[in-house]
Amino acid sequence: MDATVPLLSHKEKMKFRWTAIDRIQLLSEIFFISGATVALVYFASGHAERRYLLLVAIFGILLSLTSTVYRSVRVHLWYGMLVDAWVGFALTFLSEVSVEADISNRLLTIEQSLLFGGFMMRAVCEYIAAVDGQFSANFQHNVPWGSFLGILLSFSLVVDDSLSVLIHLLRAMLYILLALMLTLKVSFALILFLVTVIHDFVCSSKKDDWLLLFQYGLITWIYIRPLMQFLFGRRRQFQCWLSVFHLKALHYNLIYIFYILLTIFYIASHLLAAVKHPQLTLLWPVFMFILIMWLLIHFPYWIFFLSMFRRFGMESVQNCTQPICEQTRTRLHLMNNCLRAYGTVVFWLSGCAMLSSLFLSLCLYSVITLFSFYSFLSVIIFELAIVDLSRLLSNSLGGSCIAHALFIVQNEEDKMETLGNRLLQFFKKRMLHFHRPRSLFRHNMEKTDLLHEINSFFACTTEDGLQYDSYFFYYNGPTDVQGNWQLKDDVFTLDDLLTCWRANILKSNSRLLIMIDAENAECWLKEVEKIEQDAIALQTRVQVADAELGSADVDFTSSWLNYNDSEAVDEYPTKCRHAASCISVLPSFEQSFASSTFKFSNSVKFLETVSFWKKTLPDRMVGLVDAATHLNSGIAFLCCNWPTRWRYFKSRFKVILRPNILDTDHDFVFCNSF
Incomplete structure (x- = not known):
C-alpha cells in the first residue's frame, strides 16, 4: 500500500x-x-x-x-x-x-x-x-x-x-x-x-x-x-434462547402471541375511543383496512420464518464441512430476503397510514385528530418491534455484519495447536472470513513482513467490492513492558497498527476488533480510549498483582471462548465465575465508538431475491412476491442508494455509563469480567 x-x-x-x-x-x-x-x-x-x-x-x-x-x-x-x-x-x-x-x-x-x-x-x-x-x-x-x-x-x-x-x-x-x-x-x-x-x-x-x-x-x-x-x-441470554442452535417454538410463539395481544388491545381501544368521539368515525374504514391487512400479513410470514429457519438455518450453520462462502451466502440470502419481503408490505402499510392521518390532522386540527394521528403511529411502532424481532432471529445465524479475521500466533506451536483449531472452529460457526487460515502460526516474524500482512488484510474486500463491516485481529505472542509486540528485528506498536488501518480504511465505516492474549497487553487499553475518529475495540487481559497466583498456566483465550460459546449457555455463568476466581487475569476491553455503532452490509443484490423465493415458496405465489420485491427494491434503491449502494451507519449518542459488555453483532461479545 x-x-x-x-x-x-x-x-x-x-x-x-x-x-x-x-x-x-x-x-x-x-x-x-x-x-x-x-x-x-x-x-x-x-x-x-x-x-x-x-x-x-x-x-x-x-x-x-x-x-x-x-x-x-x-x-x-x-x-x-x-x-x-x-x-x-x-x-x-x-x-x-x-x-x-x-x-x-x-x-x-x-x-x-x-x-x-x-x-x-x-x-x-x-x-x-x-x-x-x-x-x-x-x-x-x-x-x-x-x-x-x-x-x-x-x-x-x-x-x-x-x-x-x-x-x-x-x-x-x-x-x-x-x-x-x-x-x-x-x-x-x-x-x-x-x-x-x-x-x-x-x-x-x-x-x-x-x-x-x-x-x-x-x-x-x-x-x-x-x-x-x-x-x-x-442481552446475550435472549439471543441464545432464540438462536438457531436451540430454537424452541414455545419461546418464539409466546413472544409473538404477546405482541399480537398487545396490538389487538390497541386496535380495540382505538375503536372504542372512536365510538366515544364522533369525529373519529371517519377513520373506521382505515382502521378496518389496517386490521385486515395485519391479519393477512403477519400469520403467513410467521409460518414462512419458521419454515425457512428450519430448512436453511439449521442445515447451513451446523454443517461446518460446507465452504465458508456458501455458509455466508446462505445466511445473507435468508436474512436479506426475509427482511426485505417483510418490509415490502410494512413499508406501504405504514406509509399509507402516515399520509392519511397527516391529511386528516391538517384538515381538522384538534386534540381528536392528533389522537388519530398517533393511533396510526402506534401501529408503525408495533411494526418496528416485529421487524426488529425478525432481525434478531436472522442474527442468530451469525450476525448482520460481515467480518474478516486475521490470526497472528508466535507462541509454541505444540501448545497452541489445539487452541488454534478451536479458535478457527469457533469463528467458522460465526461465519467470519479468514485471511490465510492455513498459516495461523508465525515463526521469527520480521516487522516488514508483519506490516505487509496487515496491509493486505485491511485491503481485502467482499465479493461486491465493499470493505468488510468488521476486521477481527487476534494476537498471541511475546510483548515488552509497554505491551508492544516483540518481533525478530523490532517491536510492533499500536501506532503502527493504526497507521495501517487509516491508510487502507479511507471511505469506510468499518470497525476494528482486536483481541490480545499476551503479557502487558493492558497498556494499550488507555491508548484505545483516547481514539475518537476511528471505531476500534480492544479485548485483552489485565494482570492481577498476586504473587501466589502465577500467570504461566493462564489460558485466557480458552476462558474467553467458553464465555462466548452459545452451546454452553446454561453453564457459562458458573464456568466463568470459577475461571475468574482461579486464574490470575481478568478480561477487560476498551472501545473508541459507542456501543450502538453497528452497520449492515448489503452484500446480496436485489435481483438475487427472485431465485431465492422460487426455491422457497409455491409457484403460484412467486409472481406476487416478485412484483412486491421489485417494487420495494426500486423504491429503496432510489431513496437510499445515492449514488452508490447504500450502507447504513449512524453513531447514536454516546452512553454515559460505560457498558460492561460490547456486543460485536457477530454472535460473540467483548466483556470487562466473566
Whole structure:
C-alpha cells in the first residue's frame, strides 16, 4: 500500500457519513418544526404572551437551521433534548388553546407531546433502519426526556390555576418514575400497569374508562418499547434462547402471541375511543383496512420464518464441512430476503397510514385528530418491534455484519495447536472470513513482513467490492513492558497498527476488533480510549498483582471462548465465575465508538431475491412476491442508494455509563469480567 495516500480529515469523514437516513431525518424535523412554528405565530396574535411565543417560534427555526448547516451538532445529546423540549412545548400549548382543557384532555395532551417529541421526527428513520436489518437501542435516544421540560413550561404559561399546574407536575413526575421502573425492573412496571387497569374498571365511575385505559396503555408502551429492544437486541441470554442452535417454538410463539395481544388491545381501544368521539368515525374504514391487512400479513410470514429457519438455518450453520462462502451466502440470502419481503408490505402499510392521518390532522386540527394521528403511529411502532424481532432471529445465524479475521500466533506451536483449531472452529460457526487460515502460526516474524500482512488484510474486500463491516485481529505472542509486540528485528506498536488501518480504511465505516492474549497487553487499553475518529475495540487481559497466583498456566483465550460459546449457555455463568476466581487475569476491553455503532452490509443484490423465493415458496405465489420485491427494491434503491449502494451507519449518542459488555453483532461479545 502506497504510504503517500492522504488521510481523510474529521470534516471529510463526517461528509461521507451523511447518509439517506440523515437526509430523511433532517427533512422530517424541518417539516414538523416549521408547521408548529406557523401555528405558534398564528395563535400568538391573540395571546397575552405573544412576544414570548414569537421568541419560541424563532428558536424553533434556529434549531432547524443549526441542524442543516452544522450537522456535527446532531450527534450531541443536548441537541436532541432541545428538539424534544421545543416540540413538547409547542404541541402542548397548541392543544391547550385549541380546545376546552380538562384533566382528560390534558392527560391526552401529555401523551401527544411525548409521542411527537420523542418518536415522530425519528419514526421514519428508525423504520428504514429496522427494515434494512439494523436497529440500535438507546434509552437516551428513544425515551423523550426533553419533552417533559417543554410540557411543564407550556403548562406554566397557559394554565392560571396553580393547583392545576401542581397536579400536572406530579403527573409528569409519575411518568418519569414509571420510566425508571421500566428501566430497572420490568415485572414491577407491568404489575403497576395491571393495578391501574383494574382500578379503572372497578373503582372508577367515569364514562370514558376505555379512553383512560388506552391512555395508560400508550404511556406504558412508550417506555416498554425501547426496553424490549434493549433486552432483545443487547442481552446475550435472549439471543441464545432464540438462536438457531436451540430454537424452541414455545419461546418464539409466546413472544409473538404477546405482541399480537398487545396490538389487538390497541386496535380495540382505538375503536372504542372512536365510538366515544364522533369525529373519529371517519377513520373506521382505515382502521378496518389496517386490521385486515395485519391479519393477512403477519400469520403467513410467521409460518414462512419458521419454515425457512428450519430448512436453511439449521442445515447451513451446523454443517461446518460446507465452504465458508456458501455458509455466508446462505445466511445473507435468508436474512436479506426475509427482511426485505417483510418490509415490502410494512413499508406501504405504514406509509399509507402516515399520509392519511397527516391529511386528516391538517384538515381538522384538534386534540381528536392528533389522537388519530398517533393511533396510526402506534401501529408503525408495533411494526418496528416485529421487524426488529425478525432481525434478531436472522442474527442468530451469525450476525448482520460481515467480518474478516486475521490470526497472528508466535507462541509454541505444540501448545497452541489445539487452541488454534478451536479458535478457527469457533469463528467458522460465526461465519467470519479468514485471511490465510492455513498459516495461523508465525515463526521469527520480521516487522516488514508483519506490516505487509496487515496491509493486505485491511485491503481485502467482499465479493461486491465493499470493505468488510468488521476486521477481527487476534494476537498471541511475546510483548515488552509497554505491551508492544516483540518481533525478530523490532517491536510492533499500536501506532503502527493504526497507521495501517487509516491508510487502507479511507471511505469506510468499518470497525476494528482486536483481541490480545499476551503479557502487558493492558497498556494499550488507555491508548484505545483516547481514539475518537476511528471505531476500534480492544479485548485483552489485565494482570492481577498476586504473587501466589502465577500467570504461566493462564489460558485466557480458552476462558474467553467458553464465555462466548452459545452451546454452553446454561453453564457459562458458573464456568466463568470459577475461571475468574482461579486464574490470575481478568478480561477487560476498551472501545473508541459507542456501543450502538453497528452497520449492515448489503452484500446480496436485489435481483438475487427472485431465485431465492422460487426455491422457497409455491409457484403460484412467486409472481406476487416478485412484483412486491421489485417494487420495494426500486423504491429503496432510489431513496437510499445515492449514488452508490447504500450502507447504513449512524453513531447514536454516546452512553454515559460505560457498558460492561460490547456486543460485536457477530454472535460473540467483548466483556470487562466473566
